[in-house]
Amino acid sequence: MTTPTNHPAAPSARVRVGAATSQGPSRPLNADACAHHLHRGTFAAAVVDGTGSTPEVADFARVAASVAARVAARQTPVLGVVAAAAAYADHDDEVGPNGAIVVASVREGGYWRIAYAGDSSAYGLKDDGTVRRFTTPHTLGEELRQQGVAETEAAAHDHKLRHNLGRVPLYGVEGFEAVADLLVLASDGLKLPHDEFERLLGAHGHDPQRCAEELVVAARAHGSRDDVTVLVIPHPDRPATTRPMQERSDDEQHRPEGPAGSAEPAGGREPDAGVAEGTAEVVA
Numbered sequence: 001m002t003t004p005t006n007h008p009a010a011p012s013a014r015v016r017v018g019a020a021t022s023q024g025p026s027r028p029l030n031a032d033a034c035a036h037h038l039h040r041g042t043f044a045a046a047v048v049d050g051t052g053s054t055p056e057v058a059d060f061a062r063v064a065a066s067v068a069a070r071v072a073a074r075q076t077p078v079l080g081v082v083a084a085a086a087a088y089a090d091h092d093d094e095v096g097p098n099g100a101i102v103v104a105s106v107r108e109g110g111y112w113r114i115a116y117a118g119d120s121s122a123y124g125l126k127d128d129g130t131v132r133r134f135t136t137p138h139t140l141g142e143e144l145r146q147q148g149v150a151e152t153e154a155a156a157h158d159h160k161l162r163h164n165l166g167r168v169p170l171y172g173v174e175g176f177e178a179v180a181d182l183l184v185l186a187s188d189g190l191k192l193p194h195d196e197f198e199r200l201l202g203a204h205g206h207d208p209q210r211c212a213e214e215l216v217v218a219a220r221a222h223g224s225r226d227d228v229t230v231l232v233i234p235h236p237d238r239p240a241t242t243r244p245m246q247e248r249s250d251d252e253q254h255r256p257e258g259p260a261g262s263a264e265p266a267g268g269r270e271p272d273a274g275v276a277e278g279t280a281e282v283v284a
Helices: 053-074 077-086 140-146 151-155 165-171 194-204 208-221
Strands: 012-022 032-039 044-049 100-105 112-118 121-125 131-133 173-181 180-185 228-234 280-283
Touching: 012 032, 012 208, 032 194, 032 228, 044 053, 044 077, 044 180, 044 228, 053 077, 053 121, 077 100, 077 112, 077 165, 100 121, 100 165, 112 121, 121 173, 121 194, 131 151, 131 194, 131 208, 140 151, 151 165, 180 208, 208 228
Parallel strands: none
Antiparallel strands: 012 228, 012 280, 032 044, 044 100, 100 112, 112 173, 121 131, 121 180, 180 228
């Protein structure tokens, strides 16, 4: 379903947003959420992946995503994450709703500000057609990889978060800037081989709504059983159709490039009908 978002005009470019989400096949409800917001010409967006599948968690995810996007547009994504955590923060994971978050805002010249906690991710389509994962999951599995543990063993611990919204007051927020023609924000249900992820962004990046939907369908085809939520956002200063210009992010020297995630056993499911998703053209 396509949902237009109308905002008052301001002297800048148009930001187009593609959004798609799908409830996990064995989940009682979808506890992912996404939001985007425009404030005085600054656009920001957020994806939250709630931990669990209860109405309380789903409500938490919606509120956290909305708060994070609004504060990020007014200030920064780091402060957006902090604001989203404030009402729920509790470093005891057994108390209250919790989850992972990724937030981004647009800057001029093809730049993005990005902040996150947990395993929700940000990916960028570079001007040479390659895709980079800008975020490193805050999971036990990723820690084990960094320690040289075998992939099969590390992958078994990818679901164990080492950081999340509830722990933000203890561990803070990781924030940085990156350059990309197009940004993808996603919950960890988006699991695709890197080459297919790159192919889909290259083929459909000019149409963010179709691109978001194709990514969700592909994740299901590769066996993702989790809720999947995807935002696809071409940078207004650097459209996804731009050809190589020999630019790169200052961030590239210390952020590893890697696949979107390992595939699980095969399955398939279309994006849910009736879920609030679709292209929004925001006059920024």
